Amino acid sequence: MDKTILSRLQKLNQLSLSDKEEESVLAFFADREAECEALSAIDTEKVERMVHVLPILTVVREDKEIKTFTRDELQKGAPETEDGYWQVPRLVE
C-alpha cells in the first residue's frame, strides 16, 4: 500500500482525506495486511467459498399490488429538490 494506491481508492470511494488521515490509513492498512497474510495458515485450495452462512433460498413474493410511497414523500428527506426532481449541479457544460 502506498500513497498512489490510496489516492486511487479515495477517488473510487468519493472520499478526500487530510494528510494526517492518510498517514493513519496507511498504518491501519499495514495491520490489516498482516491479518490477511495470517490467513495463509489455512489451506483453502479445496474449500468452496461461502457467501451466505445458511441455506436461505431466494424468497419470492406474490405479485400483487402494494402501497408504495409518493414522489413527494420520497423527496421529503432530500437535501435539495426542484419541481419534483432531485437537484444536482450542472453535469454538462
Add this chain to the structure above:
Amino acid sequence: MYLKELECSSPCVALDDLILTTNTPTTAGSKMLENYESLFEAEVVTRLKQAGYSVKGKINVGEFGVDLLGETSYFGAVVDGDNLVGATSKVMSDVDAVIGLDVNGEQRRSASLFSFCNLKPTYGTVSRYGTIPVVCSAETVSITGKCPNCVEKAYRAVVGHDDKDGTSHRVESLDKLDQAKEIKKVGVLTAFLDKADESVKDKVQKAIDMLKNNGVEVVEIEDETLLLAKNAWNILMSAELCNNLSRYDGIKYGYRTPNYKTIDELYTNSRSESFGEFIKHVILFGSETLSTENYMKVYDKALRVRRVMVEKFAELFQSVDAVLLPATSKSEYKIDEVKANKFIAFEENLFTAPASITGLPTVTVKGVQVVAPAFSDYKLLDLARKVR
C-alpha cells in the same frame, strides 16, 4: 447521547439508532444521517408494538455500528467517569429490553461488561427489514435485557418469517427453533481464554462453576482455528460496509455539503465531511479488498475461510452441544485507551467474529458468550438461566 424519551406504561424497549422508526430520526450515529427520518418503520418495531411493547426511546450507536462500544458516534461516546460504557448500560434500568442491530458485536460486549443478557439470534430468524444495512451477510437484530426471561419475551415478539426480508428463513425452517437439542455439554475454547485478562478469566470460571452446579458438563477444547475468524471477518465486514455505504452521496437523502461546484465535489465533499475517521478507514480497506489485485487473494480467501469456520463449529458440535468463550478481552475500557487505539474494535473482534461470520446464535450472560448450533436460540436462553 441522542435519546428521545417517551412515557410508557406497558412493557417497553429502547431501539438502537440503526433501526428505522417513523416520526423520530434514525441516524446510525452518523452526521450523514443526522436529521434523517424514515418513511416506514422496521418490521421488528411493528412486531414489538403488536405484542404490546412501547418504544420508550432510541439510543446512540457508534457510526454504522462497527466500532467497540459507540465511541465513533457523531453524537459523542457514552462514558461513565473514565470508562467507555455505551448507551445500552445507561438505559437498561428504564426498559424491558434494548433492541439493536448486532453489526460487529457491540451489544455482546455491552452485555458482557455489565452482566446483562444478550441474545444474538440465528441469522435469518428475525427480520432485518427496516434496519440500516451495513454487513448484510451477517448482521442480526439482537436483544439485550436484564435477565434471560426479558430477552426471551422480546425475542418471541420479533422472531418469524418476513416476506419483506430476502434473507428471512421460511416458516418450516423456523420450526427448528422448537426442535433444537438441549445444551447438556459445553466446551470452553481455551485458546480464547489465553487472550483475555484475569478479570475475564475469573468471570468465565464463575460461569463454568454455575453451569457445573446446574448439571451441565463442561470440558476444555484446545483448538486454535477459530482464532482466525477475526481476520476473515474484518475483511468481509469492511468489504460489505464499503458497498453498503456507497449509497450515501448527498443527493437523495442525508447530508449535503454546501461546498461544491461540480457533481464530483458534491459527492466527495458530502461524504468526506459527514463520515467519521473510523468509517473512512473501513470503507477504504473494504474497497481495497475488492480491487482486481486483491479480490482473489483477500476477499475470496476470506469467503473460503468462512466455510472453514462453519465446518469447524460443526465438527466441535459433534462432541459438545455448545462452546463457551469470552465476549471481550477485558472487563472495562478506559476512554483514553480507546482514543489512543482507535481501531481496537478490529482487535476485540477476536471474540465476537466466530459467531458473526458463521451466523450462529449466541447468548452472552454473566460476562461469557456461548455459541450453539443454528436454531438453538431458546436452548441458549435456557442455559443462560442456569448461569444466572
